[in-house]
Amino acid sequence: MLDAHVIESAGADAAVLADQPLLISEGLTKWYGRQLGCRDVSFELYAGEVLAIVGESGSGKSTLLQMLAGQMAITAGRVLYRMRDGATRDLATLTEAERRFLFRTDWGYVQQDATLGLRMGVSAGGNVGERLMAVGWRHYGKIRHEAESWLDRVEIDSARIDESPRSFSGGMRQRLQIARNLVTAPRLVLMDEPTGGLDVSVQARLLDLLRRLVQDLSLAAVVVTHDLAVARLLSQRIMVMKGGRVIEQGLTDQVLDDPQEPYTQLLVSSVVPV
């Protein structure tokens, strides 16, 4: 079981091993029968880096994310992750216990639809505290205190700690989902259209929060989005997907300012300036 002090020292580990990639995707491929999901996707992600995967619907970006998260069977290729003890493991070789533990502590997954990533019948405090209780926290006051401090960090009024997320707005639910995922100081967060379905002003606020949190906590993140503005704001590197294939990748600013591929040029030019 993970105690509090191990969670705190995770930041130190990240600094020491910053020269090794945290997450490696090797030739990830998915076929649905004869239908291509995505093909031969390879990249390396380092601690503290944010990679945006952009493309239109049907590009394969969601399939890729689900394979990275172990939620979908891989047809070909591997996902490698550097564990807290320094060993790089092929996720397919983890036991179910190891994988589930990883997901409760070292990884976060932010769903596009917050109702799927939260327990809607449980209070905000319970939602944030669950991971702590899962790793052995047994002091109600401390759990509550930690939950309150996280609610503050994601700019939710901590007086609402006992309310169910049913009474929260879409933006608040999303921020609660983020708090729920970050409470065990994960090193990697996967996000699926984190601003999808939210009002523009709410999106801006959420993006701002995400940017600060990623920086403050030295998080590595893979953010799937169809919105280039999200990519530009959050990520250092970008991968453009079309028809299941990666057609262009590189530094975000470079790719978006000077797209090489015709499809990327089309994407960039079709963004309506705000």
Add this chain to the structure above:
Amino acid sequence: MSERTYNFAYLDEQTKRMIRRALLKAVAIPGYQVPFASREMPMPYGWGTGGVQVTAAVLGPDDVLKVIDQGSDDTTNAVSIRKFFAKTAGVRTTTHTEEATVIQTRHRIPEQTLTADQILVFQVPIPEPLRFLEPRETETRRMHALAEYGVMHVKLYEDIARHGHIATTYAYPASVADRYVMDPSPIPKFDNPKLDDCAALQLFGAGREKRIYAIPPHTKVVSLDFEDHPFERYRHDAPCALCGATDSFLDEVITDDRGARMFVCSDSDYCERRRESAASAPKPVSAEAPHA
């Protein structure tokens, strides 16, 4: 059709063997729910078929059987089950806890401390402590296998957040031998501490749900709680109106239609014994003794 003769304690030997194999597994893995092929019994599912099958599997001709329901030997279902075994096994039956070698119980643990010569058989309606948090059996099995009990503490957290207290008053979940979390059957939480380090073998039978589990003698059993909201027993704040006990679980009895009430020991044998020994005890001779 000819008159039927039944095997000792009703079940055939094959079935008893099957149940005993499950019991051995259960004892080997304290608190783990072992699936077993529960048989249809002559009483309905939900009325103690699991307990009856376990008792039938462990009973021998020299055993002395006590059956209680809600702590009492005289409640209708306890009477019915006791008669069933008297008829099909011909064993001696008793209402006295310390005379019994096998005690089948519904919803209470006897007040009297049990000994190493005794087996306590619990009737269990829903064996799965996670059931009302997660209805799927496939998922709860996985949670037990991976010791993923976080969701149980979420429930306790929610209780405290909402009510200021843990709101579970019976069937209170407990961790067995630091590994499996179990539902001790709907005993009041008052009885939970008796599960811990008990000299007797404790067996749990759920007939309808088809599960058997066990707590071997002298096993560590800890009721779930928070450090700052520790597990508390609850007992009505009154002595027993019949025997004066202040340490037994009490039944509330309403005595008239204006709501007058009195509190009486739930464990009928315990109460009777206390009254018997009070009646036969010599009167104390002392200047300080209150005048009788």
Add this chain to the structure above:
Amino acid sequence: MYVAAKGGERAIENAHRLLAHERRGDRNVPDLTLAQISEQLTLAVDRVMNEGSLYDRELAALAIKQARGDMIEAIFLLRAYRTTLARFGASEPIDTAKMLAVRRVSATFKDLPGGQVLGPTFDYTHRLLDPELCTRVPEKPVRARVETTEMPRVTELLAQDDLIERSPQAREDASVGDLTQEPLDFPAERDLRLQNLARGDEGFLLALGYSTQRGYGRTHPFAGEIRIGEVEVWFAPEEVGFAIPLGHLTVTECQTINQFRGSETEPPQFTRGYGLGFGQCERKAMAMALVDRALRARELGEDVVAPAQDEEFVLSHSDNVQATGFVEHLKLPHYVDFQAELGLVRRMRQEFEKGFEAATPQSEMREAAE
């Protein structure tokens, strides 16, 4: 002075006596015989055999009489009796293709080899209560002129053209699952699912089957074939080494033809649903076939969205003996647990009142009281 209530044992004995008396009813009315029940309440006996999971008309009739006509109580009696019987093996699978059908209908073809045989059916009766039933002597039935006894299965006809999926053949050495010997585990294979449904409550399966027709997990069913009749039961004892006939059973079989499926690599084919039961139990067999097909959603790659497709839900709640036991067990004393709950609620109310008093200034409370 309060005396702890005793006499539970006597109360039970008296209750049983009263029950026996009520069961007999007015002594001037002739006692119902088992033969009357078996001959004239045939379909009741069939249902009890099905869900009681035991083929014995006399015992089922006795159960119905003992249960005063309460079907689930009768089913319970038969099941409890079944527990005491020794098993000496498993029969060969019955061959319904060789059935001597008294009824055989198909909704998928206007006519077919062997013909549409209506048999003793309620189907086209007008549901008008008939008081003369009590006095009229029924006419002798008409003898049919039968040209051929060949009755090939509709599904076989379709299978010849590969239009319907093949029933998966079991491996020679595979043992058949039996949920009366091993507790049911999920996910459950089709043999256990069908066994569970065969023993399952007719009403429950009927409702679930109905729900699939109304859109809760649609399977586009057609009644490919329903047949009712006698089949022979064969058994191969170890000592003998070959199969010998034990006798005959009447069974009802329903095969549905359902939603076709196919893909770029597989040509489209119809899929199947199957129902089987003792005696004449058409409604049960048809409902069973609808639910069987719905439960195959997982293996056929369909989304599980409706209750009838939810294996754990359907199979855990289909047994009416278990269901009635647990529902009715609420009648048993639960006062110890209730006491525990009462204690907590009283305490929480006290705390609530204290909190309310502390938060509400005296003037407001006076106003509220007035």
